[in-house]
Amino acid sequence: MNERFLKACRRQPVDCTPVWFMRQAGRYMREYQAVRAKHSILEVCKTPDLAAQVTLQPIDRFPLDAAIIFADILLPLEPMGLNVSFSEGEGPVIGNPVRDRATVERLRVTDGEELRYVEDAIKQARKALARRVPLIGFAGAPFTLASYAIEGGGSKNFIATKQFMYREPEAWHKLMDKLARVVTGYLRRQIRAGAEAVQLFDSWVGCLSPGDYAEYVLPHVQLIFEGLKREGVPLIHFGTGTATLLKLMREAGGDVIGVDWRVRLDEAWATIGYDVAIQGNLDPVLLFAPLHEIERRVEDILRRAAGRPGHIFNLGHGILPNTPVEHVAAVVELVHKLSQR
Amino acid sequence: MNERFLKACRRQPVDCTPVWFMRQAGRYMREYQAVRAKHSILEVCKTPDLAAQVTLQPIDRFPLDAAIIFADILLPLEPMGLNVSFSEGEGPVIGNPVRDRATVERLRVTDGEELRYVEDAIKQARKALARRVPLIGFAGAPFTLASYAIEGGGSKNFIATKQFMYREPEAWHKLMDKLARVVTGYLRRQIRAGAEAVQLFDSWVGCLSPGDYAEYVLPHVQLIFEGLKREGVPLIHFGTGTATLLKLMREAGGDVIGVDWRVRLDEAWATIGYDVAIQGNLDPVLLFAPLHEIERRVEDILRRAAGRPGHIFNLGHGILPNTPVEHVAAVVELVHKLSQR
Numbered sequence: 001m002n003e004r005f006l007k008a009c010r011r012q013p014v015d016c017t018p019v020w021f022m023r024q025a026g027r028y029m030r031e032y033q034a035v036r037a038k039h040s041i042l043e044v045c046k047t048p049d050l051a052a053q054v055t056l057q058p059i060d061r062f063p064l065d066a067a068i069i070f071a072d073i074l075l076p077l078e079p080m081g082l083n084v085s086f087s088e089g090e091g092p093v094i095g096n097p098v099r100d101r102a103t104v105e106r107l108r109v110t111d112g113e114e115l116r117y118v119e120d121a122i123k124q125a126r127k128a129l130a131r132r133v134p135l136i137g138f139a140g141a142p143f144t145l146a147s148y149a150i151e152g153g154g155s156k157n158f159i160a161t162k163q164f165m166y167r168e169p170e171a172w173h174k175l176m177d178k179l180a181r182v183v184t185g186y187l188r189r190q191i192r193a194g195a196e197a198v199q200l201f202d203s204w205v206g207c208l209s210p211g212d213y214a215e216y217v218l219p220h221v222q223l224i225f226e227g228l229k230r231e232g233v234p235l236i237h238f239g240t241g242t243a244t245l246l247k248l249m250r251e252a253g254g255d256v257i258g259v260d261w262r263v264r265l266d267e268a269w270a271t272i273g274y275d276v277a278i279q280g281n282l283d284p285v286l287l288f289a290p291l292h293e294i295e296r297r298v299e300d301i302l303r304r305a306a307g308r309p310g311h312i313f314n315l316g317h318g319i320l321p322n323t324p325v326e327h328v329a330a331v332v333e334l335v336h337k338l339s340q341r
Numbered sequence: 342m343n344e345r346f347l348k349a350c351r352r353q354p355v356d357c358t359p360v361w362f363m364r365q366a367g368r369y370m371r372e373y374q375a376v377r378a379k380h381s382i383l384e385v386c387k388t389p390d391l392a393a394q395v396t397l398q399p400i401d402r403f404p405l406d407a408a409i410i411f412a413d414i415l416l417p418l419e420p421m422g423l424n425v426s427f428s429e430g431e432g433p434v435i436g437n438p439v440r441d442r443a444t445v446e447r448l449r450v451t452d453g454e455e456l457r458y459v460e461d462a463i464k465q466a467r468k469a470l471a472r473r474v475p476l477i478g479f480a481g482a483p484f485t486l487a488s489y490a491i492e493g494g495g496s497k498n499f500i501a502t503k504q505f506m507y508r509e510p511e512a513w514h515k516l517m518d519k520l521a522r523v524v525t526g527y528l529r530r531q532i533r534a535g536a537e538a539v540q541l542f543d544s545w546v547g548c549l550s551p552g553d554y555a556e557y558v559l560p561h562v563q564l565i566f567e568g569l570k571r572e573g574v575p576l577i578h579f580g581t582g583t584a585t586l587l588k589l590m591r592e593a594g595g596d597v598i599g600v601d602w603r604v605r606l607d608e609a610w611a612t613i614g615y616d617v618a619i620q621g622n623l624d625p626v627l628l629f630a631p632l633h634e635i636e637r638r639v640e641d642i643l644r645r646a647a648g649r650p651g652h653i654f655n656l657g658h659g660i661l662p663n664t665p666v667e668h669v670a671a672v673v674e675l676v677h678k679l680s681q682r
Contacts, residue, residue, distance in 0.1 A: 163626060207603075208603070210605055241603070244608075262550055262584075264551055283503070283553075285498075285507065288508065290508065
């Protein structure tokens with residue numbers, strides 16, 4: 001098997017820098033669009049055949065160093081009692097958002113049995129991958145899930161989320177604790193079904209001050225990483241806009257810290273310490289730039305990683321819908337070529 | 342006159358920390374709503390009587406240490422040739438967004454004569470203030486203005502803006518140069534009309550990597566600050582999500598650097614250096630928290646400022662529409678009380 005990704009997660013030397021992309025199975029690929037023309041996001045997620053098929057699409061097309069199971073971070077909210085739907089172009093909608101303590105009390109701490117379809121998708125994807133590359137499982141982190149649950153969907157400024165946090169701190173911690181327990185069980189199931197690494201997506205946590213992160217988020221994330229340690233697979237901790245939270249995120253846990261383009265990779269690594277691996281950090285919009293510009297940026301990131309074992313190349317966030325496929329291919333090739341030891 | 346604000350801008354000792362708020366004249370005040378019930382935002386901006394009246398409303402209500410002229414950052418886009426309108430609740434809309442080099446070429450570099458209504462508002466507000474507190478003028482910074490011009494309105498991820506920047510670097514620099522020249526002239530006119538300090542709002546620049554900021558933004562902002570230096574009034578340089586850009590923003594210019602809540606004030610100040618003043622940095626959502634929580638956060642910010650001359654208390658961004666008025670009053674009082682030398 002191509003072990004580059006797993007070795008880099010463990011900060012072991014590799015022949016060249018491993019690369020995968022968040023949302024590498026996505027709308028920018030015609031193969032994916034063909035599946036989505038017939039099935040909704042939730043249908044694909046809940047049909048292991050389809051989820052596995054879509055998971056493999058980028059692996060069949062590009063020499064990527066890892067696959068990531070196709071799923072959505074909001075899936076665990078359903079069995080907890082929230083109504084999740086996706087409107088085309090508008091993103092996710094929670095029909096019955098969390099607005100008070102009573103709603104928090106009613107949320108079920110599921111053991112993840114209802115999400116067995118993800119485990120089945122992982123098993124099928126592993127089989128189809130036939131040990132070509134490792135398979136990554138994932139889940140949304142408590143803050144990011146709480147933000148969707150409270151805002152009722154995506155948000156620009158997370159005003160309702162923060163208001164809830166400041167005004168109802170006890171209910172907030174209860175909500176975060178429930179989410180953390182559900183996420184821990186869900187990720188454990190993914191690992192036991194065959195996920196060879198897992199990534200926790202705290203995509204929107206960068207809207208918080210360091211003080212708020214430490215007080216309202218960190219202990220709950222810590223619970224998740226503590227709970228997964230003994231599973232023995234690499235744990236990736238990712239967020240965007242987290243330049244001032246990196247030390248705290250590292251304290252919360254993870255063998256690999258994912259960073260976005262707003263922070264220079266060398267400065268980020270110096271901040272989190274060289275005893276953890278780092279993942280990132282090309283701006284996804286750069287994939288729309290001319291190739292010579294892309295090459296300049298890939299080079300810059302690799303130069304900042306300085307050949308130190310423990311760098312996994314990725315974007316700072318997911319691949320965008322209209323990204324040129326050939327630029328994705330170019331980045332994979334450039335990373336491998338320019339990082340050869 | 343209450344000189345606290347101007348003294349702090351110049352890092353001179355003050356009896357207690359000055360405080361003002363971005364969007365201190367806004368929907369959270371009933372007096373403001375009464376004016377807006379009868380007039381659109383653009384009407385208020387373009388009617389010096391009304392703009393001056395609204396500017397004074399928070400000054401009459403709270404013991405603030407500065408007034409800021411009521412206006413909108415997008416006003417200069419109109420005489421440049423862009424159609425700006427405001428839809429209630431949806432924010433600004435540019436009817437004919439900039440999508441190619443030809444549109445950039447057609448944009449007029451106005452000398453600001455068409456914006457004389459802002460100068461008139463400043464004159465009237467100065468008169469009405471009767472030297473109670475100084476009056477701040479302001480403008481949007483080139484990147485933030487370019488993002489509205491290109492996206493056609495507000496944006497979450499600034500994808501069109503960055504695509505334009507990466508794909509059409511020459512047209513981008515041309516656009517930024519035109520905006521920088523217009524903004525310089527506009528701010529100079531504001532100062533000559535009576536603005537006793539000016540703030541440059543680069544509200545959305547935090548979506549960029551430090552490398553992109555240095556290459557695509559910094560030189561244009563530098564032009565503005567260079568062009569205003571000899572006017573002799575304090576220049577404030579503000580952005581959000583700028584933790585990794587602070588050194589570069591400082592290099593671009595400004596006597597005061599404004600920071601948001603995502604960065605700790607003491608760390609931000611150490612980063613930009615103690616030879617500039619600092620403004621910030623309470624999360625506007627904290628004004629919705631209970632008073633004891635607000636007090637704890639105000640204390641924390643003042644403690645991080647450590648009594649060093651050159652701190653101006655502010656929020657990390659504008660006051661939000663439904664903010665409780667009594668909490669705004671409480672923060673002004675707390676800042677003055679807790680910072681007494």
